[in-house]
Amino acid sequence: MKETVPLSVTESSEAEALFHFETGAPEAVRAALGLNATRIGDVVAVSMRNDPTRYWSKALGFGRTAAVTGELIAEVCAFYRAEGTPLAVLQLVASVLPEDWAEIRAREGITAGSSWVKLVAEVDEVVARAGAPDRRPMDGLRVAPVEPGDAGRWASVMMRAFGMPEEHYSGMAAATVTQPDWYPQAAWLGEELVGSATVYRFGETAQLFGAAVLPEARNRGGQTGLLVARARTAGELGCRLLVSETGAETDGGHNSSLHNMLRLGFRVAYERQNWVWQPAG
CATH class of the missing domain: 3.40.630.30 (Gcn5-related N-acetyltransferase (GNAT))
Known part of the structure; x- marks a missing residue:
């Protein structure tokens, strides 16, 4: 049986790729799309305010080195509120969800969406x-x-x-x-x-x-x-x-x-x- 690949590897490469794909855009493109990004602990959060596809605003990389907490989720959501982002997708592996995830979701306005396969x-x-x-x-x-x-x-x-x-x-x-x-x-x-x-x-x-x-x-x-x-x-x-x-x-x-x-x-x-x-x- 092949070794299990650590979460720090599987989530990091995707997070870094998306971060650099979006933030490497020319300044005129960034301005037109309302594009901004930040790092909050383990998390890479990218916001594209003017995105009719609703695809490019994402937060990922959760739980790579530190536990996911309500305070972390609140800070990520506060970034999107400050950016005026109409919708963002938070991508969390089930194993990193905190015990009070249901309460956090209700407080921050987070609902379940589709699933991806890694x-x-x-x-x-x-x-x-x-x-x-x-x-x-x-x-x-x-x-x-x-x-x-x-x-x-x-x-x-x-x-x-x-x-x-x-x-x-x-x-x-x-x-x-x-x-x-x-x-x-x-x-x-x-x-x-x-x-x-x-x-x-x-x-x-x-x-x-x-x-x-x-x-x-x-x-x-x-x-x-x-x-x-x-x-x-x-x-x-x-x-x-x-x-x-x-x-x-x-x-x-x-x-x-x-x-x-x-x-x-x-x-x-x-x-x-x-x-x-x-x-x-």
């Missing part, structure tokens, strides 16, 4: 499985690192594939292409860029981030190709562990991203609840 894999195992003779090759696609000149196109594809606005959001994503510790990959169909993904290096951990393929290029193995390319890059960087997240499957649902990762040797570390905070009134 996955981990050893880099060497994913690379080995990627080279297996029975693995289905990509159909007409190729995957390659993103050149700085393609940063805008790559970022546009990421936002379009996720159904998000391109204005300002693409500028946020494009900025990471030339930033330290980010290693973006693109999927191409002929001369058309049709898929995006990146990986953030955090010590010996590689955090997978932002994988998406445009609808017209799906079912060609692009998601798996982007996974494999990033795993190989992680190995070249000296990383030992891959970490990723995706939505938990509901009854009757099918998450192809989840199954692509499982086939390549990822395993579920835990399922994590999303807790939704909104200001009173």
